[in-house]
Amino acid sequence: MYQYDQYDQQIVEERARQFRGQVQRRIDGEVTENEFKPLRLQNGLYMQLHAYMFRIAIPYGVLSSKQVRKLAHLARSYDRGYGHITTRQNIQFNWPQLEAIPTMLDELASVQMHAIQTSGNCVRNITSDPFAGVAPDELEDPRPYCELLRQWSTFHPEFAFLPRKFKIAVTGTPSQDRAAIRFHDIGVRIVNNEAGERGFEVWAGGGMGRTPFIGQIVRPFVRYNDLLAFVESILRVYNRYGRRDNKFKARIKILVDELGIEEFRRRVEEDFARSTNPALQLERAEVDRVTASFRPPPYEPESSARGDAAALAERTSNDAAFARWRKTNVLSHKVPGYDIVVLSLKHPDIPPGDISDTQLDRVAELADRYSFGEVRTTHTQNMVLTDVRDADLCELYDKLVALDMATPTFRLLGDIIACPGLDYCALANARSIPLSLELAKRFENIDYQEDVGPCSIKISGCINACGHHHVGNIGILGINKNGEEVYQLMLGGHDSDSASIGKILGPALREDQVADAVEKVLSKYLDTRNGADETFLECYRRLGPDPFKEAAYGA
Amino acid sequence: MKVVRDRKVVEDAWQLVTDDEAAGDHSIVSLARWNAERDALLAEGKSAGVVIRSGESPDDVEDLERAPLVAVDFPAFTDGRGYSTARLLRSRLGYKGEIRAIGDVMRDEMFLMHRCGIDSFAVKAGKDIEKALTAFDDFSVTYQAAADDERPLFRRVHR
Numbered sequence: 001m002y003q004y005d006q007y008d009q010q011i012v013e014e015r016a017r018q019f020r021g022q023v024q025r026r027i028d029g030e031v032t033e034n035e036f037k038p039l040r041l042q043n044g045l046y047m048q049l050h051a052y053m054f055r056i057a058i059p060y061g062v063l064s065s066k067q068v069r070k071l072a073h074l075a076r077s078y079d080r081g082y083g084h085i086t087t088r089q090n091i092q093f094n095w096p097q098l099e100a101i102p103t104m105l106d107e108l109a110s111v112q113m114h115a116i117q118t119s120g121n122c123v124r125n126i127t128s129d130p131f132a133g134v135a136p137d138e139l140e141d142p143r144p145y146c147e148l149l150r151q152w153s154t155f156h157p158e159f160a161f162l163p164r165k166f167k168i169a170v171t172g173t174p175s176q177d178r179a180a181i182r183f184h185d186i187g188v189r190i191v192n193n194e195a196g197e198r199g200f201e202v203w204a205g206g207g208m209g210r211t212p213f214i215g216q217i218v219r220p221f222v223r224y225n226d227l228l229a230f231v232e233s234i235l236r237v238y239n240r241y242g243r244r245d246n247k248f249k250a251r252i253k254i255l256v257d258e259l260g261i262e263e264f265r266r267r268v269e270e271d272f273a274r275s276t277n278p279a280l281q282l283e284r285a286e287v288d289r290v291t292a293s294f295r296p297p298p299y300e301p302e303s304s305a306r307g308d309a310a311a312l313a314e315r316t317s318n319d320a321a322f323a324r325w326r327k328t329n330v331l332s333h334k335v336p337g338y339d340i341v342v343l344s345l346k347h348p349d350i351p352p353g354d355i356s357d358t359q360l361d362r363v364a365e366l367a368d369r370y371s372f373g374e375v376r377t378t379h380t381q382n383m384v385l386t387d388v389r390d391a392d393l394c395e396l397y398d399k400l401v402a403l404d405m406a407t408p409t410f411r412l413l414g415d416i417i418a419c420p421g422l423d424y425c426a427l428a429n430a431r432s433i434p435l436s437l438e439l440a441k442r443f444e445n446i447d448y449q450e451d452v453g454p455c456s457i458k459i460s461g462c463i464n465a466c467g468h469h470h471v472g473n474i475g476i477l478g479i480n481k482n483g484e485e486v487y488q489l490m491l492g493g494h495d496s497d498s499a500s501i502g503k504i505l506g507p508a509l510r511e512d513q514v515a516d517a518v519e520k521v522l523s524k525y526l527d528t529r530n531g532a533d534e535t536f537l538e539c540y541r542r543l544g545p546d547p548f549k550e551a552a553y554g555a
Numbered sequence: 556m557k558v559v560r561d562r563k564v565v566e567d568a569w570q571l572v573t574d575d576e577a578a579g580d581h582s583i584v585s586l587a588r589w590n591a592e593r594d595a596l597l598a599e600g601k602s603a604g605v606v607i608r609s610g611e612s613p614d615d616v617e618d619l620e621r622a623p624l625v626a627v628d629f630p631a632f633t634d635g636r637g638y639s640t641a642r643l644l645r646s647r648l649g650y651k652g653e654i655r656a657i658g659d660v661m662r663d664e665m666f667l668m669h670r671c672g673i674d675s676f677a678v679k680a681g682k683d684i685e686k687a688l689t690a691f692d693d694f695s696v697t698y699q700a701a702a703d704d705e706r707p708l709f710r711r712v713h714r
Contacts (some may be wrong), residue, residue, distance in 0.1 A: 014694050157667040158639055159635070244634060279707065279710055280707070
């Protein structure tokens with residue numbers, strides 16, 4: 001992974017020092033709460049319902065075991081013993097004291113971490129494919145470009161006070177988008193053009209929130225050395241022309257929609273054509289320097305990585321639970337003999353994405369022992385060991401079972417995404433976590449989940465859509481109706497290629513009606529699908545909402 | 556009034572005047588007034604500056620090079636349009652005169668403003684202008700090309 005040099009290190013240390021001063025001035029009353037708010041937000045510090053919430057950046061979801069241990073320590077020392085993996089691959093703590101934040105920042109800086117721009121109206125954490133660098137279908141590892149964009153966006157002096165927050169995602173697998181680039185303010189896809197040259201397809205204007213939009217292509221091919229200049233032009237057009245009169249119309253998706261993609265593109269291209277400074281161009285040497293950080297680890301030869309293939313086969317045929325986990329949570333790796341292993345944070349008794357200090361410490365040990373000391377976070381609120389030998393699968397599985405991290409539900413019904421909701425969040429209208437736990441219990445039977453197959457449930461406690469309900473195959477949105485928490489059910493959302501936004505199925509439901517309605521929808525699917533190969537999404541797209549509406553709400 | 560210029564607190568004669576007020580020496584006027592009256596404003600050796608408000612474009616300032624001072628207005632410090640305005644003035648239009656931040660100007664933004672080409676700061680009333688000088692030392696390293704250095708870090712140093 002990327003290793004800080006002296007310059008990177010200096011920036012995070014100076015940031016910690018700057019924020020310590022800002023906190024002190026707030027405590028001394030030198031700055032008002034109104035003045036302090038945008039400053040603390042730029043450093044990931046929110047005021048929630050009960051306490052401050054502190055969000056720490058995990059750039060494109062990549063962590064070293066040393067960093068994971070530090071997070072465990074922070075959870076233990078400054079929080080209530082757990083953290084929460086977010087839908088943008090970050091981690092947040094729900095109970096820190098304001099006075100402790102500067103010290104937490106110093107601790108983070110000591111392991112090359114920070115909370116820079118994890119909230120506020122600025123460029124946020126760059127997210128990516130959690131399998132970057134190891135996916136067999138990848139064209140090129142996107143992480144070096146994520147890191148280059150991270151550095152470019154860190155304290156970019158022109159874009160610290162945008163109309164609204166700004167999220168960028170990068171994927172290196174054009175055939176299979178695992179980074180939801182069509183639902184980001186800017187989405188970047190590594191592609192080859194017709195001449196076979198490598199470059200980027202750049203999208204803009206996607207997003208969720210109260211007005212969801214699928215992004216559109218601004219330019220189908222940007223040369224690698226123009227990436228920063230082109231992205232800068234998009235940001236400049238947004239900074240200058242994005243709406244500031246209404247917070248709910250301030251995201252770039254509204255600008256793109258109101259101008260139309262042609263006019264938006266014209267403005268970006270005009271700015272880009274005028275940014276004549278050649279120094280903004282990326283240099284091959286700099287790309288190479290950053291890329292060198294992501295060199296593949298020293299993989300063993302296949303025969304040694306495979307280990308005792310007979311023992312693995314035997315365990316797989318004799319131990320149904322292991323076989324199920326292997327089928328669902330273990331994915332193909334580009335290197336023969338190695339596997340990608342998803343560590344599930346979807347235990348049916350625990351809020352999605354929550355992880356305890358002990359689990360964090362154990363994950364660090366597992367990473368050191370089985371995966372070259374690295375671990376990833378995913379936007380589906382799980383973790384990943386990306387480089388596990390076949391030979392280690394049995395041992396790793398047993399340890400994950402002991403940690404409650406072997407729930408075999410990756411991409412199945414149990415892999416629910418949920419925002420923190422009204423249990424924590426000041427913006428929420430309804431709780432998300434109790435409902436997600438109820439659904440996880442209702443569909444706990446793994447045979448049933450396997451029968452249903454890939455199907456995503458995503459729950460948000462308000463229209464800001466942090467739980468990505470618009471792109472759930474089954475989306476659930478909590479709203480407040482006359483003082484009662486009720487839930488809208490929507491179907492057909494999808495966040496990858498062939499992206500779509502879910503449609504509301506019918507009238508909002510009481511909390512105690514939701515699980516029944518979802519079950520009826522699923523029964524309808526199981527009864528009407530064209531064989532087990534037709535996924536829920538495909539079936540819904542073929543049949544449309546009516547049969548599902550009838551199933552959920554009666555005739 | 557006191558402003559920060561070149562990392563020092565200095566007394567300064569520039570005055571923002573509304574379109575209804577008479578303009579004298581060292582008046583800063585609206586963009587529309589500048590475009591309409593600049594010859595008169597600059598007559599007899601007088602100095603005059605122009606203010607660019609949020610939503611206005613630096614491309615629309617006529618005879619930009621004749622203005623010794625351009626003020627960039629920040630109606631609220633969370634309104635970041637002025638940063639692009641300053642950057643375009645310096646980096647794209649090649650403006651060499653003084654660029655002054657006015658409005659909701661506080662020390663926490665001055666480092667960034669400075670990087671965008673702003674070189675004087677009318678720190679808002681009620682804030683300690685002397686303490687604001689420390690803002691320039693917030694960071695000793697920056698990643699990006701900006702108006703203060705048109706080279707990104709990877710072109711400034713060997714990494």
